[in-house]
Amino acid sequence: MRNASSHETEYSLLESTSNIELPTVHPSCQKRDDDGNFSKPLPTRPSWKAIGLADLRDGWRFSASLGVLLALCVLLLNIALTIWGAVRSSANNGHIYHGNCKTAKQINTGIHVIINVLSTLLLGASNYCMQCLCAPNRRDIDVAHREGRWLDVGVQSLRNLAYITPYKRWIWLLLGLSSLPLHLLFNSIFYSTLVNHDYDIYFASEDWLQGAWFDTHGLAAGGIHSMEYKSDPALFQSGVMNDDGSRFERLDVTECINAYANPYLSDRSNVALISKFMYNDTRIAQYYSFWDVASNSSLFRVMYSHDTAQPLYNYRDPYGWICDHYEGLSTGCRKEEGLTQAAKSNWTVMGYKVTGCVSQKVDELCSVNFTLAIGIVVILANVGKLICIVAVCFLLTDQPLLTLGDAVTSFLRSPDRFTKGICLWGKDDDRKHWRMLRHTGDVPAPRRFESKIQRRWRVAGKQSWAGFLFLYSTALLIALCLAIYGINKLKKYGQGSFSAIANLGIGTATTNTVIGGDGWHVAKSGNGAILANSLIANTPQLILSGVYLSLNNLLTRMQLAAEWSSYSVQRKALRVSHDRTGAQRGTYFLQLPYRLGLPLMAISATLHWLVSQSIFLASIDTWDSAGKPYVRESVATCGYSPLAIILTIIVGTVIVLFAIFVGMRRLEGAGMPVVGSHSVGIAAACHPPKDGGDENERLMWGEVNENIVEGGAQTVGHCSFASSVADVPVGGRMYA
Known part of the structure; x- marks a missing residue:
């Protein structure tokens, strides 16, 4: 004799406490007599009854309650992180750190590891509750079967949304929408800034570096050349004379071109080109006739580098002077052009034949910045998730069929009358035939049993595989395009080798790994630029989440089939998510066992972190040639890390190969109908x-x-x- 508690109603709707009515008693809540008929109904739990702490000790509610604690802990950590970032940045001109680039990189990497761990845990709890919400109860399945349709059991399915209650459907939707800010903004709360240095170019003789006299009166320019040089030639000269080798470096022509043929400079500033007074180009003489220095001056000319951050504004060539382009107004100067001249000992700049240069070295400066507005949005999304998870845990009073064991238990207690006589029905059977069978009421014909070996990949279904491979291929194509773009750009600056890419590290923008130029039509400054570039940088996170969810669905379906087929080779107890009785086994996970689910979540966190280090929000502060920051706002853009992109591709490919390996494994037994998550097939096997x-x-x-x-x-x-x-x-x- 079964006790009453084991026969509580398997469905109930959340109702108001007014006009309380007991729901109609389902046959699954009735006892069967010796003849198989149903006797008087057993008591049911009213749908309005509050969930007590005793209900949280076992089954899916226990896992959901852990999700509540997890979401609360993540919220508190997010609040603490936001307060720390706000206080730290307000006391340091908007930076939480400003100084050595190596330290900034370590801080930035550590923070993003924390962010991706927190987001993975929160999204894991959210996905668990979303699966609980879209899981059908017995009444939902009965309604679907009556209409000649079927629902999914054990997997998260959009099909089920049409049959669950509006209350559950709205919470499911809110949980999904609250994930968008986490995907698109969370990783941009903290971002790095690098300092780019403008520089002045001195044309001088070797004597000038030894302290020879120079004329300063004819160096200033006016009119269209009003962007005068900002450094002090006398300070540069004395600095070279008194230097111990730590601040100024002598370079040959090839080294000089390699050092300055870069769109941005983080570790160098002003440069003195060593030349003989050889002013024999009439074109140059015409353009630069506004300079009028004494003939015996050891300093011939000073030229402003024209703001090396300007490629981000889509105009000017920052090192056009290397190719002897007039003021950099011509575009397309390539380093190779200057190196070709250098190889012929004929590097000429503005009419001066250069024999070498002296470069002023500066400390690399980087900062880690905090965005309060994004932090607040993420906290609000976190609060929304917490409220929804609490609602699932404490207000959802029906008993969803979350596992195969739940469904088999329900159908054995009360066999489904619509599936009688089709015990060999499988997921691949004609769905139109099932619908027609339901509407006509025809008696189904017997089927012949065929013993055949099945592999797991067939069970998952073509649609699941197609969806997963499409999303993975899309992500792979984007990653490959970005990797090719990045490597080709680095090759232009002589950093295209694997060792050079490895030395760049991951997650930190360098002067050669930021996106800009004529093809980058995105806002460059202001809050709009921060938001726009954040969305662009984090869109791959959204795609990756789609890949993860489709992979999770794929593995879940294959695990579902493995659990189902195991009952054809050995006698075992059902694994149920609630109301465990007798020999039944309780479970805290839904379908993927911990030995598979936890590593999958860890790999997901790793991939999300790698993607956050592959393309990310970055900004550039430009300092003038006198070593002072420009008053204007920072330039916002996206940085990228070729090494992180390569690692992402490798890890992603390994995961795909693992899924294929799992799919190639055989199912136990031979011949048991493969039903997958198909409610009709499950019900048909329970008579x-x-x-x-x-x-x-x-x-x-x-x-x-x-x-x-x-x-x-x-x-x-x-x-x-x-x-x-x-x-x-x-x-x-x-x-x-």
Whole structure:
């Protein structure tokens, strides 16, 4: 005799406390007598009853309550992180750190590791609750079967949304929408800034570096050349004379070109080009006639570098002077052009033949910045998730069929009358035939049992595989395009080798790994630029989440099939998510076991972190040639890390190969109908004999001594889950 608590209603709707009514009692809440008929209904739990702490001790509610604690902890950490960032940045001109680039990189990397761990945990709890919400209860399945349709059991499915209550559907939608800010903005709360240095170019003789006299009166320019040099030639000269080798470096022509043929300079500033007074180009003489220095001056000319950050504004060539382009107004100067001249000992700049240079070295400066507005948006999304998870845990009072064990338990207690006589029905059977069968009421014909080996990949279905491979291919294509773009750009600056790429590290923008130029039509400054570049940098996070969810769905379906087929080879207890009785096994996970689910979550966190280090929000502060910051705002853009992109591709490919490996494994047994998550197939396999359908005992699927019809040329048998004897079906025999 089953106790009343084991027969609580399997569905209930959240109702107001006014006009309280008990819901209609489902057959699953009734006892069967010895003849298999239903007797008086057992008491049901009213849908308005509050969930107590005792209800949280076991099953899916226990895991959901852990999700509440997890979401609360993540919220508190997010608030603490936001307060720390706001206080730290307000006391340091908007930076939480400003100084050595190595230290800034370590801080930035550590913060993003924390961010991606927190977001993975929060999204994991959210996905768990979303699956609980879209899981059907028995009433939902009965309604669908009555209409000739079917629902999914054990997997998160959009199909089920049409049958669950509006309350559950709205919470499911809110949980999904609250994930968008986490994907698109979370990683941009903290971002790095690098300092780019403008520089002045001195044309001087070797004597000038030794302290020779120079004329300063004819160096200033006016009119269209009003952007005068900002450094002090006398300070540069004295600095070279008194330097111990730490601040000024002498370079040959090739080294000089390699050092300055870069769009941005982080570790160098002003440069003195050593030349003989060789002013024999009439074109140059015409353009630069506004300079009028004394003929015996050891300093011939000073030229402003024209703001090396300007490529981000889509105009000017920052090192056009290397190719002897007039003031950099011509574009397209390539380093190779200057190196070709250098190889011929004929590097000429503005009419001066250069024999070498002296470069002023500066400390690399980087900072880690904090964005309060994004931090607040993320906190609000976190609060929204917490409220929704609390609602799932404490206000959802029906009993969803979350696992195969839940569904089998329900169908054994109360067999589904719509699926009687189709015990070999599988997921690949014609759905139109099922719908027509339901509407016409025809008696289904018996089917012949065929013993054949099935592999897991077939069970997942073509749509699941197609969706996963499409999303993965999209992500791979984007990653490859960005990697090719980045490597080709680095090759232009002589950093395209693997060792050079490895030395750049991951997650930190350098002067050669920021996106800009004529093809980058995105806001460059202000809050709008921060938001626009944040969305661009984090869009791959959204794509990656789609890949993860489709992979999770794929592995879940294959694991579902493995669990299902195992009942055809050994007798075992059902794994249920609530109301465990008898030999039944309780579970805290839904379908993927911890040995698979936890590593998958860890890999997901790793991939999200790698993607956050592959392309990311970055900004550039430009300092003038006198070593002072420009008053204007920082230039916002996206930085990228080729090494992180390569690692992302490798890890992603390994995951795909793992999924294929799992898919190639065989299912246990041979011949048990593969139903996947198909509610019709599950129900069809749950029509037990009168004395062998105790769901509380250890069960096995097979041929049962029920409805055996002998006569003529064939014998018609019946297969079902049963607690009594269940034999291996006979190949070639008809079953119904």
